[in-house]
Amino acid sequence: AQRVTQPEKLLSVFKGAPVELKCNYSYSGSPELFWYVQYSRQRLQLLLRHISRESIKGFTADLNKGETSFHLKKPFAQEEDSAMYYCALRGSNYKLTFGKGTLLTVNP
Amino acid sequence: NAGVTQTPKFRVLKTGQSMTLLCAQDMNHEYMYWYRQDPGMGLRLIHYSVGEGTTAKGEVPDGYNVSRLKKQNFLLGLESAAPSQTSVYFCASSWGQGSVFFGQGTRLTVV
Numbered sequence: 001a002q003r004v005t006q007p008e009k010l011l012s013v014f015k016g017a018p019v020e021l022k023c024n025y026s027y028s029g030s031p032e033l034f035w036y037v038q039y040s041r042q043r044l045q046l047l048l049r050h051i052s053r054e055s056i057k058g059f060t061a062d063l064n065k066g067e068t069s070f071h072l073k074k075p076f077a078q079e080e081d082s083a084m085y086y087c088a089l090r091g092s093n094y095k096l097t098f099g100k101g102t103l104l105t106v107n108p
Numbered sequence: 109n110a111g112v113t114q115t116p117k118f119r120v121l122k123t124g125q126s127m128t129l130l131c132a133q134d135m136n137h138e139y140m141y142w143y144r145q146d147p148g149m150g151l152r153l154i155h156y157s158v159g160e161g162t163t164a165k166g167e168v169p170d171g172y173n174v175s176r177l178k179k180q181n182f183l184l185g186l187e188s189a190a191p192s193q194t195s196v197y198f199c200a201s202s203w204g205q206g207s208v209f210f211g212q213g214t215r216l217t218v219v
Contacts, residue, residue: 009148034208044151044198044210051205086150094139094158094204095166100150 006099021072023087032090033070114211121189129184131199140182144195
């Protein structure tokens, strides 16, 4: 079975502070990991894929297979980063499983 | 540049009524998914499809049925709606190894 855990439901930081959103996963094979962002109950937008290893809007995430984690990081948070963030895992059967999400609030 | 389109955007049903949600994608994607989003629960997979004519159960399939008669369409049916099915429903699609694209959501209320 595949599982994604986001331990923090809520995360609040001040503008300019570093932010880290945690994601841990459970999967027996080689997973594909994603981060999605959702602004004000709009559609989900892809933020990062671990395969592409790119940085979007200043966010980065590294897949740590030893710790089964895929934490999302940004060195300096901005107010426009306030949103719901979801970590997701796609297994070899193409089943895409999401965590419960973390609501990030960036205070001025 | 439609991407993934869901119909309808909003719907109110009475308990026991039936309805079908339509998801259409114009990207020739093989894989399509239906999720429900509830506060504090994140997105939970209802059913998914890995190709035309195929469907598979997700985490919360009870009370829902799906069909993928055409590659571009993935239908989600509620045969007898219940208040517990009040939710926001999202459809998504992708290539096997590609990015997953989402529709704008359908807000369903069952009274």
